[in-house]
Amino acid sequence: xxxxxxxxxxxxxxxxxxxxxxxxxxxxxIQMLRVSFQVRESWDTLAWGLEQYQNFFTESYYWRTFVRTxxxxxxxxxxxxxxxxxxxxxxxxxxxxxxxGILFLACLIPFWASELVRTYGxxxxxxxxxxxxxxxxxxxxxxxxxxxxxxxxxxxxxxxYNGLLFMVVPLVTTLDGMDENLVEAGYDLxxxxxxxxxxxxxxxxxxxxxxxxxxxxxLTLGSYLTPVLMGxxxxxxxxxxxxxxxxxxxxxxxxxALGVLLLVLSSMMVWLGLKLSGxxxxxxxx
Amino acid sequence: xxxxxxxxxxxxxxxFGAHTAVNNISLDxxxxxxxxxxxxxxxxxxxxxxxxxxxxxxxxxxxxxxGERMNDVPxxxxxxxxxxxxxxxxxxxxxxxxxxxxxxxxxxxxxxxRMLTAEVLxxxxxxxxxxxxxxxxxxxxxxxxxxxxxLVLKPTLLLLDEPLGALDLKLREQMKVELKHLQKQxxxxxxxxxxxxxxxxxxxxxxxxxxxxxxxxxxxPEELYREPATPFVAGFxxxxxxxxxxxxxxxxxxxxIRLDSGELVRGRVAxxxxxxxxxxxxxxxxxxxxxxxxxxHNGYSVMQASVKTxxxxxxNSRVEAECSGSPIYARLPQxxxxxxxxxxxxxxxxxxxxxxxxxxxxxx
Numbered sequence: 001x002x003x004x005x006x007x008x009x010x011x012x013x014x015x016x017x018x019x020x021x022x023x024x025x026x027x028x029x030i031q032m033l034r035v036s037f038q039v040r041e042s043w044d045t046l047a048w049g050l051e052q053y054q055n056f057f058t059e060s061y062y063w064r065t066f067v068r069t070x071x072x073x074x075x076x077x078x079x080x081x082x083x084x085x086x087x088x089x090x091x092x093x094x095x096x097x098x099x100x101g102i103l104f105l106a107c108l109i110p111f112w113a114s115e116l117v118r119t120y121g122x123x124x125x126x127x128x129x130x131x132x133x134x135x136x137x138x139x140x141x142x143x144x145x146x147x148x149x150x151x152x153x154x155x156x157x158x159x160x161y162n163g164l165l166f167m168v169v170p171l172v173t174t175l176d177g178m179d180e181n182l183v184e185a186g187y188d189l190x191x192x193x194x195x196x197x198x199x200x201x202x203x204x205x206x207x208x209x210x211x212x213x214x215x216x217x218x219l220t221l222g223s224y225l226t227p228v229l230m231g232x233x234x235x236x237x238x239x240x241x242x243x244x245x246x247x248x249x250x251x252x253x254x255x256x257a258l259g260v261l262l263l264v265l266s267s268m269m270v271w272l273g274l275k276l277s278g279x280x281x282x283x284x285x286x
Numbered sequence: 287x288x289x290x291x292x293x294x295x296x297x298x299x300x301x302f303g304a305h306t307a308v309n310n311i312s313l314d315x316x317x318x319x320x321x322x323x324x325x326x327x328x329x330x331x332x333x334x335x336x337x338x339x340x341x342x343x344x345x346x347x348x349x350x351x352x353g354e355r356m357n358d359v360p361x362x363x364x365x366x367x368x369x370x371x372x373x374x375x376x377x378x379x380x381x382x383x384x385x386x387x388x389x390x391x392x393x394x395x396x397x398x399x400r401m402l403t404a405e406v407l408x409x410x411x412x413x414x415x416x417x418x419x420x421x422x423x424x425x426x427x428x429x430x431x432x433x434x435x436x437l438v439l440k441p442t443l444l445l446l447d448e449p450l451g452a453l454d455l456k457l458r459e460q461m462k463v464e465l466k467h468l469q470k471q472x473x474x475x476x477x478x479x480x481x482x483x484x485x486x487x488x489x490x491x492x493x494x495x496x497x498x499x500x501x502x503x504x505x506x507p508e509e510l511y512r513e514p515a516t517p518f519v520a521g522f523x524x525x526x527x528x529x530x531x532x533x534x535x536x537x538x539x540x541x542x543i544r545l546d547s548g549e550l551v552r553g554r555v556a557x558x559x560x561x562x563x564x565x566x567x568x569x570x571x572x573x574x575x576x577x578x579x580x581x582x583h584n585g586y587s588v589m590q591a592s593v594k595t596x597x598x599x600x601x602n603s604r605v606e607a608e609c610s611g612s613p614i615y616a617r618l619p620q621x622x623x624x625x626x627x628x629x630x631x632x633x634x635x636x637x638x639x640x641x642x643x644x645x646x647x648x649x650x
Contacts, residue, residue: 181374184341187361188368189435190391199387203378 029263036256052257062241062258069238070265073220076156080163080216081209087164088171088208093180104172107165115162119229122158123149126230150232158226163216170215174208175201210279214270221266238262292317292475293338293443298347300333307333308344309499315443315477315492320469322486323479325496326522331479334496335445338477339368351442362391367436368445372452373428375420381407381431382416388439406438410468426457433465437472446478450485462488483523487511495519514556517645520569527575527614529568529589530647533560541644543568547610551587553642565647570637572604575616577625578636586636593627607633 039049056062091103110118125131126148136142148154182204186196202209227237242262245255274281293315300308307330315321325331336342338349340361349356356364367388376384385403394402400416407413410430420428429449436444450458450465466489469476480486486493487507494504495518503515514520521528531543534550541555543566553568560566578588591607591614603618605627616635618624627633 179372179374181370181372182376184339184361185368185370185374185376186387187341188339188366189388189439190362191387192362195391200376200378203376206378 032256032259035253036260038253040253052254053261055254056257056261065236065238065241066261066265068236069221070269072152072156073159073217074269076159076163076220077213077217079156080160080167081213083160084164084167084171084212088168088175091168092172092175092178107168110161111165115223115225116229118162119158119226122154122161122230126154126157149230150235152231152235155227155231155235155237158230159220159223162223162226163219166215166219167212170208170212171205174205178204206277206279207283210273210277213273217269217273218266221262221269291315292352293321293477294350295338296348296350298334298337298344298349300330300337300342300344306499308337310347311499311501312347313494313501313504315475317475318473319491320466320476320478320489322490322493323477323496324483324486324493324523325479325481327481329496330499331481331496332447335368335447335477335479338443339366339445340364365442366445367439367441367443368447369432369436369449371447371449373432373449375428375432375435377419377421379420380416381412381418381420381423384420384431385416385435385438388435392439402438406434409471410434410437425453426461429453429461433468437468437474441474444474444476446476448480448482450480450482458485465489487523493523495522497522514569514643516557517567517569520556520643520645525572525615526569527572529570529609529612529614531566531568533562533564533566533644535562536560540639541566543644545589545610546612547589549589551589551642552639553587553644554640556643557645559646560644566644567647568642568644570642572615573617574637574641575614575635576637577616578634585639587639587642588634588636591633591635593629593631593633595629596627605633607635 036052037048037050038046039051041047056066087107091100091107095103113121123130127133128145128147128149130148132148133142133146136146137144178201182200183196186200191199222239224237224239224243227235228240231237238258239262242255242258245251245258291314293313295311295313298308298311299306309330311334313321323331323334333342337344340356340359344357351365356366376387379387382400382403385406386399389399389402403416404413407415410433412427412430412434415423415427415431420431423431432449446465450461453461462485465476465478469489478486478489487510490507492504493507493510495502495510497518503510503519505513505515510519510523514523517528520526529545529551531545531551534542534544536542536555539555540552541560542550542552544550545568551568553570556569576586578586589609591609594606594608594613596618597604597606598618601620603620604615605618607614607616614635618627625633
């Protein structure tokens with residue numbers, strides 16, 4: 001009686017999680033995988049085939065964008081880490097009491113607005129008639145309006161901004177748990193700043209670094225609004241192509257194939273990252 | 287500066303806002319000695335140690351190591367290493383890498399590094415543990431790795447910040463003795479801070495008793511115990527009974543005191559501000575008290591007390607008695623010479639006046 005009651009409560013607790021996994025993760029992905037292998041012969045007949053995947057490799061535009069997106073995401077992740085590390089260090093090790101909470105909150109505040117609003121914020125600053133452009137002119141450093149939007153730099157700036165919080169949080173968590181004496185011991189035994197950072201701090205923070213990088217990389221790779229709004233004609237993001245296939249061209253089969261490829265890419269990069277840094281998923285997430 | 291001392295400080299002051307953590311401290315540690323700084327928590331001993339290590343800078347005063355001024359030398363360039371309270375072994379490195387870390391910074395080639403690491407591990411009694419992670423070791427083993435990590439660099443001065451605090455009692459007793467042996471074996475000058483008077487007494491050649499940022503007394507352990515310079519030292523180092531009273535007369539370096547219970551007793555004058563009629567405190571150690579069944583012999587002072595209870599603790603057994611409201615402890619010898627004591631019975635406690643010390647009351 002008791003065991004059946006506890007089993008029931010276990011199932012009740014598990015149900016939301018299972019519904020989430022099955023309905024929102026497993027089913028759509030399996031369906032997408034299935035669709036991606038279907039080739040439309042005419043308006044009402046379908047056959048199995050690899051045509052969509054062949055398209056990806058033969059159309060250079062597809063795989064170039066794919067590689068570009070991957071490389072830019074990696075670069076963005078790295079840049080986010082560089083920006084986030086000092087911030088996290090300050091919050092975890094230098095700030096005390098109230099200021100610690102306030103700084104954390106300051107990192108969180110931008111996320112009260114949607115990604116769309118945040119991106120428009122950047123556009124206000126960077127566009128031709130924007131704030132930075134008019135300042136440059138007022139200071140006499142530019143003769144005419146300067147367009148800082150619609151290029152790769154703008155996209156990366158926007159993406160770094162979007163990813164920052166997700167890098168700062170795990171870093172603060174791991175750095176918080178580090179004994180200050182470890183750093184002092186690093187100096188005491190003869191290490192300089194660079195040595196202590198490389199030999200003591202970074203190895204300690206590695207789980208946080210890796211988990212932050214995984215999250216930021218996946219977010220960046222799968223982001224849509226920022227590259228579309230802030231990027232130029234030459235800075236196409238792979239998610240835009242998936243969108244085009246599904247919505248503009250109504251070619252679900254091709255869109256599904258591209259989606260599957262993106263999933264494979266991100267999974268492979270995460271796996272590679274874990275292997276290279278010698279971390280396990282359990283250690284990083286747990 | 288004298289060249290024979292490894293460390294000498296001159297008028298060190300460190301303030302934090304209005305609080306002076308280290309207040310005009312001067313000290314001199316001869317080469318190859320074990321120097322302890324003993325004090326209750328919050329007395330500024332950790333701050334002093336951090337000044338020596340270079341993690342903090344004094345507001346005033348100078349630090350010399352082997353005659354060289356260290357004030358502006360960063361911690362990584364001082365010939366000083368520190369064993370931290372919680373050891374601070376690098377958890378991401380093996381034992382060998384922990385020990386090799388400092389050698390690597392000095393650009394010692396890998397082969398020599400391995401040799402020196404193996405050698406120092408052998409010296410601290412942990413041969414062949416290079417590839418273990420420090421987190422897999424026991425508390426005592428970690429302690430030794432932390433020591434080895436510093437000693438392998440052959441520092442002029444080794445600073446130890448209560449490293450035995452985290453160990454359990456038995457291991458602590460064992461490590462105390464071992465630390466002293468290691469210090470002799472390596473010949474390195476140790477500066478050890480602790481709040482545990484037994485640690486300081488057992489290991490040190492010299493002990494400085496610190497209170498509120500100042501040294502009350504710097505002396506070898508025995509002198510500290512037998513001739514405390516201040517009431518604080520008398521109360522802090524070893525057990526002591528404190529009896530309040532009024533000075534009646536002073537003669538031959540002995541003070542006669544009328545205790546609050548009315549008895550006339552005597553003790554050695556330990557401060558020069560005693561005057562007939564002034565308040566005074568007499569300190570007498572539990573082991574200096576003897577049980578006098580009849581009248582005292584050859585000039586001993588006697589007081590009466592009523593037995594409250596006996597505390598059996600092997601060689602440390604004591605009797606707790608009461609004298610006009612204040613507790614008084616006396617050692618209970620376990621060789622059969624002690625009388626049988628029943629609660630509420632009255633006893634006479636006697637002492638040689640030379641073994642008691644009298645300080646002016648209110649003097650700190």
